[in-house]
Amino acid sequence: MNIAEDLATLRSALDQRLVTQRELASLSGVSQSQISRILQGDFKRQSRNVARLCICASAFVSGVEPDKPLPPMLEVALRSAWDGSHAGAHALIQLLEAAASLVNSGHGTRS
Numbered sequence: 001m002n003i004a005e006d007l008a009t010l011r012s013a014l015d016q017r018l019v020t021q022r023e024l025a026s027l028s029g030v031s032q033s034q035i036s037r038i039l040q041g042d043f044k045r046q047s048r049n050v051a052r053l054c055i056c057a058s059a060f061v062s063g064v065e066p067d068k069p070l071p072p073m074l075e076v077a078l079r080s081a082w083d084g085s086h087a088g089a090h091a092l093i094q095l096l097e098a099a100a101s102l103v104n105s106g107h108g109t110r111s
Contacts, residue, residue: 006054
């Protein structure tokens with residue numbers, strides 16, 4: 001995905017009323033005023049805040065419960081694997097989605 005697709009996902013989640021700007025602010029740690037500016041395209045680079053918002057919005061669109069706490073070991077593992085960049089977040093997401101696909105298809109389980 002690229003930033004334009006991510007912002008489209010974010011706008012879609014808001015348009016479908018899957019989440020409000022206030023809820024996104026609470027979940028992502030990004031202020032509501034900054035969310036509004038980002039949605040208007042008022043940012044100069046792909047910041048960590050843009051990445052956080054897009055990840056939260058993707059979770060809502062896919063039906064994941066983003067406010068459900070992560071087990072501490074999983075959070076530590078994700079933080080240690082993530083370089084803090086937007087591209088790094090998407091690489092980890094793709095890796096996790098591929099792993100989930102394998103597990104759901106029965107190929108990732110041991111017999």
